[in-house]
Amino acid sequence: MGTAVAGVRPVTPTDGSATSAAPALEAEDLYRFYRAGEEEARALRGVSLTVRGGELVAVTGPSGSGKSTLLACLAGLEEPSGGTVRVAGRRISHRPESERAALRAELVGVLWQTGNLVEHLDVADNVTLARALHRGRRLARPRPGRSVVDLLAAVGLGARARSLPSQLSGGELARAGLAVALANGPRVLLADEPTGELDSATESSVLALLRDLADDGVAVLVVTHSATVARAADRRIVLADGKEVAA
Numbered sequence: 311m312g313t314a315v316a317g318v319r320p321v322t323p324t325d326g327s328a329t330s331a332a333p334a335l336e337a338e339d340l341y342r343f344y345r346a347g348e349e350e351a352r353a354l355r356g357v358s359l360t361v362r363g364g365e366l367v368a369v370t371g372p373s374g375s376g377k378s379t380l381l382a383c384l385a386g387l388e389e390p391s392g393g394t395v396r397v398a399g400r401r402i403s404h405r406p407e408s409e410r411a412a413l414r415a416e417l418v419g420v421l422w423q424t425g426n427l428v429e430h431l432d433v434a435d436n437v438t439l440a441r442a443l444h445r446g447r448r449l450a451r452p453r454p455g456r457s458v459v460d461l462l463a464a465v466g467l468g469a470r471a472r473s474l475p476s477q478l479s480g481g482e483l484a485r486a487g488l489a490v491a492l493a494n495g496p497r498v499l500l501a502d503e504p505t506g507e508l509d510s511a512t513e514s515s516v517l518a519l520l521r522d523l524a525d526d527g528v529a530v531l532v533v534t535h536s537a538t539v540a541r542a543a544d545r546r547i548v549l550a551d552g553k554e555v556a557a
């Protein structure tokens with residue numbers, strides 16, 4: 311059982327809407343096409359997956375194989391052209407944007423390589439803002455969570471709470487982004503290249519945080535080009551040309 315981020319683990323919802331027996335994340339036969347004039351990019355062509363709480367799953371594949379598109383569809387940030395996404399048994403796809411955002415706020419943490427931090431707010435205020443935004447959107451009752459101070463300590467940023475993002479190292483930025491992604495105590499964490507620009511020692515420490523999170527019951531799905539991250543995952547999903555291929 312991990313300890314570093316223990317306490318951000320979600321508790322079973324009390325509103326009866328999310329079924330705790332359902333897999334944390336399910337995608338069934340996802341398609342995503344982009345049209346630009348006469349051209350059509352087929353970014354996803356029938357991807358299905360299941361990730362249970364406690365699993366750390368890596369999504370790998372060459373550039374342009376559909377990894378980021380998959381993540382965006384799983385997060386409800388994009389609508390798939392076909393197929394269904396469910397989080398904790400609740401369908402997040404094929405809904406109005408406001409409903410997708412509300413479900414995301416309740417159940418999903420998203421960590422992008424480009425960062426999810428507001429530049430002019432310090433680290434603690436970034437986490438506080440993320441919490442406030444999630445609370446404002448949340449349909450169900452807020453779950454009990456850690457204080458911002460505890461959450462920052464859990465990701466190893468206790469001493470940097472009052473630093474601006476521009477004052478942080480790459481590894482610290484990744485940790486701060488993780489704290490923001492965890493602000494809502496998500497059931498599912500979706501991360502796109504969270505260790506993309508980190509040296510190997512820093513990558514290992516971020517990877518350890520993701521592992522602790524999974525050990526605490528969160529379903530963690532990481533898009534990565536890193537062989538180290540892929541090796542450390544419980545499972546690997548390899549995409550090529552918008553489809554899953556044998557690992």
Ligand SMILES: Nc1ncnc2c1ncn2[C@@H]1O[C@H](COP(=O)(O)OP(=O)(O)OP(=O)(O)O)[C@@H](O)[C@H]1O
Binds near residue numbers: 376
């Ligand atoms: N908004 C868009 N409009 C048109 N085509 C897009 C759009 N987003 C993605 N694509 C196309 O969909 C395909 C998959 O892109 P995606 O970004 O998901 O790949 P990826 O595996 O994440 O690549 P990388 O590893 O380089 O980040 C590519 O051919 C890309 O050009």
